[in-house]
Amino acid sequence: MASLLITLCTCPDQASSEKIARLLIESKLAACVNILPEIRSIYRWKGAVESVRELLLIIKAPASNYPAIETAIRNHHPYEIPEIIAFPIEHGLSEYINWINTGHE
Helix, strand or coil: CCCCEEEEEEEHHHHHHHHHHHHHHHCCCCCEEEEEEEEEEEECCCCEEEEEEEEEEEEEEEHHHHHHHHHHHHCCCCCCCCCCCECCCCCHHHHHHHHHHHHCC
């Protein structure tokens, strides 16, 4: 199995989440981006506890595209420090894994 990643990224609103998702797909950096609606994030930021509603992007792509994905998100994300966390896909339906590797081209 080729090296694949799922990258997670939270966004503050529908507009920014769709902008980033479309950018990643249109630039062929990712095969698929899911947008999960309304999650609640609670975190500490600059000494204060924050509680905000966000959307979650689930980005599926070849690992070799990660540097460009990270750059694209950083360049278009409204947060000072966006959440960008990636982890490997270790198992999956072979046809779907093949599509991630080749279907996004």
